[in-house]
Amino acid sequence: MDEVELVVAHSERATLRVGEVFLKVDGDPGRSAREVRAMELAPVPTPEVLWHEPPALALAAVPGTALGVLGAPSEASPAAWAAAGRALRRLHEAPLPAWPGRPLEEVEAELERECEWLLAHSPLPAEVVQRNRRIARGALRPRRPVFVHGDLQITHVFVEHDEVTGIIDWSEGAPGDAMFDLAILTLGHEERLEDLLAGYGTDVDRGAIRAWWSLRSLTAARWLLEHGFDPDAPGCEFDVLRARMRESS
Incomplete structure (x- = not known):
């Protein structure tokens, strides 16, 4: 009998793995419905939906291995990496999903709120x-x-024989900024950006990618700290923020 593995769990959702099946339980049924629809629309390899009965969604495991992990x-x-870039270009050139993306005003408000929290609680020097x-x-x-994935962490892209075999976790799929996807995929792996762009194309705003590296790291820090993760581990979010200081010094 296959063992039940707890992949991730927090107040919004939990993911379990049993053999080659992933079971996602989401407190927001609308989010899981959008995830299914995003996978149907995306012109890239995605997990097979085995069944969907809110609040649960069952997905087949995708073949291959993740591009990497944050911190290594x-x-x-x-x-x-170039194959991932080509897949991402196909996604970004696809028709937009019908539902709205996240307004920039909301992102700006989150940035200011999280920066104020970081300044008040001092897990990082104020100048950083x-x-x-x-x-x-x-x-x-x-x-x-x-059309963006919206949470394209390096662990969400699977490859085999230098081809993309699956992109997982589509709960944030929506209209958005192409540079955001490029930035999240290379967060903590900035040295692989050129490999990614070899497949994606170089008509990108590198300044915006760097800006998203900073924004993502700033806005994720409190959640990570409060949920038992360590953004100060080598190669993770705080190192990303410190790297920007070295660039500007």
Whole structure:
């Protein structure tokens, strides 16, 4: 009998693995419905939906291995990263989903709120927070929305033989900023950006990608700390923020 593995659990959702099946339980039935619809619309490999009975969604495991993990060098080849770039370009050129994305005003409000929390609780020096806060505001610019994954962490892209075999966790799929997806995939793996762009194309706003690196790291920090994760682990969010200081010094 296959063992039940708890993949992730917090107040919003939980994911269990039993053999080759992932069971996701989400407190927001609308979010899981959008996840299913996003996977149906995305022109890239996604997990097979086995069944969906809110609040539960059962998905088949995708083949291959993740591009890497945050906090450790990616062992994937440059060709695999380029394949991820090509897949991401296909997604960004696809028709937009019918539901709205997250307004920039909401993102800006979150940035200011989380920076104030970081300054009040001091897990980082104030100058690191303030410098990255200024950099992060560069992401809050008008942009043409595209179909984005919305949470394209490096562990969400699976490859095999230098081809993408699956992209998982589509709960944030929506219209949004293409540079956000590029930034989240390379967060903590900035040295692989050029490999990714070899497949995606170089017509990108590198300043916006850097801004999203800062914004994502700033806004994720409190949640990570409060849920038992360590953003100060080597190669993780706080190192990303410190890297911006070295660039500007």
